[in-house]
Amino acid sequence: MKALFASLLVVCAGSALAQDVLIRGATVHTATSKGTLTNTDVLIRDGRIHSVGTGLSASGGTTIDARGRALTPGMFAGLTTIGVEEVTQEESTNDAALGLGAPAYEMQWRPEFDVSTAYNARSVLVPVTRVEGMTWTVLTPGTAESGNFLAGQGAAVTLDGRQDAVLDGSRSLFINLGGQMNSHSGGSRAAQWMLLEQAAYETRNRFTGDKALMHPLGREAFARYMAGGRVIFNVDRAGDIVKTIAIAKQYGMKPVIAGGAEAWMVADELAEAKVPVIIDALANLPNTFDQIGSRLDNAALLHKAGVKITFTQFSDSHNARKVRQTAGNAVAHGMPKEAAITALTADAADIFGLGATRGRIAAGQSADLVLWSGDPLDVTSLADNVWIAGRPVEMRSRQFELRDRYLQRLKQSTTN
Template sequence: MTVKKLALAAALASTSFAALAQDVLIRNATVHTAGTQGTLKNADVLVRNGVVQAVGTALAAPATATVVEADGRPLTPAFFGGITEIGIEEVSGESSTVDAAVTLEDQPMRPEFDVTLAYNPASVVIPVARVEGIGFTLLAAATGGSFIAGQGGVMRLDGSADPVGPRALFVRLGGGASELSGKSRAAQWMLLDQMVAEARGRVPVDSPHALLTPAGRATLARYLAGNGRIVVAVNRAADIRQLLRWAQRENVRIAIAGGAEAWKLAPQLAQAKVPVFVDALADLPADFDQIGATLENAARLDAAGVGVGFSQAGDASHNARKIRQLAGNAVANGLPWEDGLAGLTRVPAETFGVGDRVGTIAPGKLADLVLWSGDPLDVAHTAQQVWLGGRAMPMRSRQTELRDRYLQQAGPLPRAYSK
């Protein structure tokens, strides 16, 4: 079987398996609800019709239910994979499989660009993330020809083709985006102010200097009216300060991705109720916007009352499994364990408008659950079973299929010819 056939088989297996709904009773688990109930020892979780029906002790199993004996092992909500391009980036080095960014020469500012339209629920990247306990991700637009990247949304990694919550608008500010704004970060605010003026009707649609299309104006107007979160990739404290002033002036809902120096403005971020999705491994100044990076960033933000989530820089799509390492390192550097778990579950779910469905274990929520071999923030432990909507997901991927194939006993022909 060729590599391509292996990938196709894994995708088909995932789709067919996910179609089998089941009632489940997970018995005698250490249930980390990530919600108001906190952690429950020796607890049971009953799932019916894809939804958590009850959380408690000595729950009765319906005759149709599959009973899973947890033996005290941790049970958590399915994890957030971070802000990624899972499902719109198959092979990073092959442009035909990457749909995250748009570059248009004549009118590059296109907030109406929506990457969820290119999402592929059969992507072989999805099972690779899912077997690591990841159940949802924020699909992001990447910067192409403009520092206004476009829109994305939350995707559940259960084979669903459509976003489950409101769209988010992605913007990049600071030194990393200055090439897209006349080689000046100051010009980013000038251009933003003009786009706001256009979206609010203060600039004629037919103006020869207009930055936005009519569709772009309508899209930006929705976010200016509070319908959706604007996710801003920014690191330098001075830029974050300007962002907070802009968000207050325009009355918009923002979240910060990166925020290497966000700890310097922790009280202001807490007061403005702006969540920050940090790369908890950012410690050294990778550029001049991150001179104040510290491993204590998450802990300092959390102590001030900021909602802290996690997302990694770099190849986040193909390395989504590492997000547990981010949370674990944040805990090692002062973040309370329960808040580390919340940063992988409740905080992203609530921030991006899907907290009524995922992110915690509670009656009425989707049964997106993971049973772990041990502490889920310790990478020495693994996800033993993932349920999404109460359906047991196949705990295999293209990577595990290749591993098993090339570890098997050699036959009369080379392993490449094995079935």
Template structure:
């Protein structure tokens, strides 16, 4: 076990070691650009200095460049892992390894301000987390840290940024967002009423604008104020009526809203388009299993796309350890009417645009070379990521899980498997 742990840590840390990216030519791929160029068959991609320098046919290989013969296989940008706790959640069932939730309400006197939008999840990010390679070998290259909603917390869950899963510590510039949780799932945080949620949120905005301290600390007022009049705020909300209220709240306070969840978003597609509000969907949530999601349906993504709403994907439930399943979300949306190119964009260029990431998410000249070569259609769960490059550097396609698999698939000899080294 110690050996496997050491191997996994070495895999996670190897990408962080400083090294010049080797020139790379990927030849003869089916290049899914996730950009205006669409899909380019039998094309080459040239990478120099970790950046895509040319896309075309019969590109010459620079001296000393690594050449990969794609043989027509699909090449995509690195995929979005969704809103997750990758890097801040190691074992979901062991509280000591989970840093994504803030619950101060049970620790301080009731009269003390406990809403803490200044909570910054970036500070806990661990690029050596063993959960990261498990997702990375499935083609996932970046994620956005999202604080969770917990008893004793608040509707203003805190802040999180985008991180590349390459072993680096720094968040991507311009990606930081504030997260607000709404709806019946968090009604205990607002006195048992969703009407109370809007009352409390308006009070928090008043505190931030006027310097009062009913709900927020001085640091909390400063943090919330940065998102008023132009900041990006991700609202976890599902019910159509709540989405309408969210859009109205955002208009009143100059917020750029992003809807996460959006089970009934198709019912307010025109309002979302008019507000320029993108939606992060889990298309597998298609059953009315609670009163906020009575209108859930399989073609939610397709309807939003036809209305002109930007659609991306994010896993619900155990979003950290199931992040690698996000391709299934996009595949289900495509199976229910979303165009294939839009399905891929929902895992690449769309989330990059939503979170202000300008140099990733597309295969285009000048973009950072985060690339994945697939065995087949990347939206099919039977396809595998055969090789990934982050900033032009090849990623070790192994994790603690693959090491365990390989160890215990060793053919039995004279000694029991436990003795096989």
């Protein structure tokens, strides 16, 4: 098990100790206006991308011959509970949702709840995810049975194994809307808009009456999001998406749509308002009445309309590494391949306020990189090498340890 524990630790103590790494002769998907560059070198120095070009040289360090293989920025693992939910059915390992025991309609809102404070960098899901080329994720709070539709705050974390993994500027408020939340809002989605209005009124007027919806700390937290903060609205129905755009504009929020099963129906409105969408491109069935209009070319239609998108898998953090498959599915249904790779890298970083430091292969960016065995969006391709902030990731996980253990036992049993 020593290799497993090693895979949970950062390989080097700090970027100052990291040696130069030269990746030579790669097919570089830059996720920038330069597009894809063939037979190109990338030099990593002090945890960042130093230069991108041809004929580069490194002073010592490591040189890797890419032999034309694809090199991409580290990919976004989607909205997950990695590190805050280990075993779904074991309550002691599940810290994603806030439930205070009261009926949903009697509970006060707690926007000050921030699920990222419970992040466990030693979670076995961290190496399982990053060895597949996912270098960061956004922790999302869940909605407990005894909760309300305002779930709380989450943030992006890097999957390099350090505990102080939250990425500055990424913190977001999560609000779940639609018919699935009726039990958390007095039985009607109309009450969801009513309560949002009340929360805004209380925040603006510093209301402190006995029937206040929020505690003082909650109002302070909500005020930050009414001053241009990022709010992730988990909503599917086209009509609800339009209402979300309007109420976010009215109260000074910066909205992002998550889910968006019917987003294609209002693509022009989303593009005009510059509201990005986080979707599961495998969603094509009406699992709820809010998703009647689900279709497999949702991503392609949104991209064509000029909507910035990225991908996720909802309620599947243990398989977050498979988000590449959702992007590949979007390509199979009309989205350009380069746009899909950019959606999982640069666009995801931009959506969460991280575009200045990660998501692209360009000088000055954090050296979060993945060298692939084949097409990055092909499910048969593997991540051959992964770097986070210029440090090589130990390409081992608990799954690999279990595989090797039982294959060895199987080999022994067949030879006896």
